[in-house]
Amino acid sequence: MSDDVVTAHQLVKTYPKGIRALDGLSVDVRQGEVFALLGPNGAGKSTTIKILTTLARPDSGTVTVAGHDALRRPERVRRLIGVVSQRSGADPVATGRENLVLQGRLYGLRGTDLRRRVGELLDRFDLGGAADRAVSTYSGGMRRRLDVALGLVNRPRVLFLDEPTTGLDPQARSAMWAEIARLSADEELAVLLTTHYLEEADRLAARLSIVDSGRVVVRGTPETLKAELRGDAVHIELRDHTAEPVARAAIARVPGLRDVTLDGRRLSARADDGAAAVPDALAGLDRAGLAVATVTVARPSLDDVYLRHTGRTFAQAEVGAGAEAEARA
Template identity: 45%
Template sequence: MIHTSALTKHFVTRRRAVEAVRGVDLHVEAGEMVALLGPNGAGKSTTLRMLTTLLAPTSGSAVVAGFDVRTRPREVRARIGYVGQGNGAGRTQRGRDELLSQGRAYGMSGAAARARADELVSSLDLEGVADQVTSSLSGGQRRRLDIAMGLMHAPELLFLDEPSTGLDPQNRANLQEHIRRLREEHGTTVVMTTHYLDEADQMAERVVVIDHGSVIADASPEQLKAEHAGDRITLSFDRAEEAAAALPRLLGLAAGARGERIGECVVLEADGGSRSAAKLLRVLDEEGVQPVGVEIARPTLDDVFLNLTGRSLRDAAAAPTAEQETVA
C-alpha cells in the first residue's frame, strides 16, 4: 500500500535551511495499522503531507496505493483519505451537507453520496447531530465527522494526523473504537500519527519511531519494548545508605541490567522483571538484606523512546520546533 525509498524533504526559510525529513524508508502492507511516533519537528506530519501529495518530495520516491506521488498525484488522491490536525468541515455548514459535498467532489452521484453519507452517519454514531451546524458539535463529534469525510469515497488507505488531540479520555476511547470497527468492517489500511503512547500501543500492529527526520525503529509495540526497554524493578529500603550499598550487588546479580539509586530506592531496568525480582529478593534475603518494598512495572513506548533518543517523548512533544516553524 505504501513504499518509500530515501524520501527527503528540505525547506529553506529566511533564517536557515531545515532538513525536515531525511531519507525515510517505509513499507506498509494492505490492511495494516501503523502508528508514527516522534516529537514535534521529527518529520511525521511532513512525511504524511508528502504521502498524501500535499508536499512534493525534495528527493527519493514514494508509491502510494500503487501510484507515484510525484507523477500520478490524482490517482493517489482518488484512493486515499486524509484527516489532518484541524477540523475539515466548515463551521456554518451542516455535517450531512459536508459529507455530500465531499462525495460529489470525488465524482459520486447524488444518490450514491446520500447512501454513503447515511452509512457513515450510522457507523460513526452521528445520527443525532448530522443535520446540525458543525460549530454546535462537540470535539469528539467533529472528529468523527472529519473521519467520515475522509472515508466518504471508501478509500483503500486512510491517513490520520493526531486524530485524538484535544479530546477528553472518553471521546478518545470512543474514537479509537470507531477506528477499530471501521478497519474490521472495511479492511482499510490506516496510518496515523499520535503523541498518545497508549493509543499507539493499543491500536497499531506496527510502530515507526521517527526522530530528526529519520526512522530509528520499526516493529510491533511488543517487539520494541522487548528490544529497547526492560521491565522496571523498584526496591525500597529504610535508608538511603542501605539502597546505596545494595545497588552494586543488585547490578552484579542482574546481568545486563541498568540501575540507579533514587533516595531510599534502587531502580533497575532488566528483562523478565518478575523472574529477575524473585531471584534478587531470594539472594538478598540469604545475605541478610531486607528491602521494605518491591514494585515491578512493564516498559512503555515512552521508555522505548527514552532509551532510543535519550529523552522522553512526552517532554519532547511539548516544545515547538523547526518543522512547526517551517510549516507555519
C-alpha cells in the same frame, strides 16, 4: 506480489533555516492494517503525511501509494486516499449532512449513490441525530467523527489520520480508538496514523515505526518491540532532584540493573528480575542519602522501547521538541 499499499523510501525534506524535518525516513503500510508513526512533536510525522498525501514534495526519495507514483501522478493518488488532518476540515457553518454531501460531490457522487453514502456514514459514526445541525454546535468528539466520515466518503484504499485524537477528552478519545479499530477490520482499507500517544499506538497499531529527528529508529509490532527488552522496567521516584552521576553511582553495584537514566526525580533502569533488584537498589540509594518516594516494577512499555533506541524518555523528547520550536520561532 507485495501487499504494501504505501511505500516511501529514503525521504529527505529540509525547510528554510536548514531545518531537516526528514532525514532518510522510510515506511511501508500493508493492506488491511493500522500502521502508526509514533514520535514526539517535531519528529517529522506530519511532514511525512503531507508528502504521502501529495500536499508536499520531498527533496529526495520515492513514494508509491495504491500502486501510483505519488510524485509523478499525484492526481491519481488523491482519488484513492482519504485524509484526516490535525485541524478539522469541516465547514462549521454548514450542517454535518451538508459537509458530507459537498465532499461526495467533489468525488463525483450524485443522486441516489450520494444520498446512500451520506446516510451510511451518518449512521456508522452515530451522527444521524445531529446531521442537520451546524457543525459549530458539535462537541469535539462529534467533530472528529465527522472528520473521519469525510475522509471515507470516496471509499479510499488508504486512510491517513494525522494525530486523530489530539485535544479530545478521555471518553471521546476512547470512542475514537474503538472506531479506528473497527476500520482496520475492512480488508480493503489501510490506515496510517501519526500519534504522540504511546498508549494509542500500543492499542491500535498492528505495526509501528518510532520516529525521532526525521528518522525511523526502530519498527515492528508493539509486542515484538517490547519483548526485545528482556526482563522488567524499574522506576524509582526520588523525593528530591539529584544529579544523574550521583544516582548512577548509588546503584552502580546493584546486580542485574542496567540502562540507568534519570529524568528529573524519576530514575529508570532495566532488570532481569525487577522484584529481586529493588531491595538492593533502595539500599544503595539510602546509603547515598537519596530518599525514595515510590517504586514500580512493570513489564516493558513503548516508552522503554523509545528510551532504549534514542537514549531519552518520550517525555524528555517532547520537552526538547518544544524548546527547539521556541528557539526557531
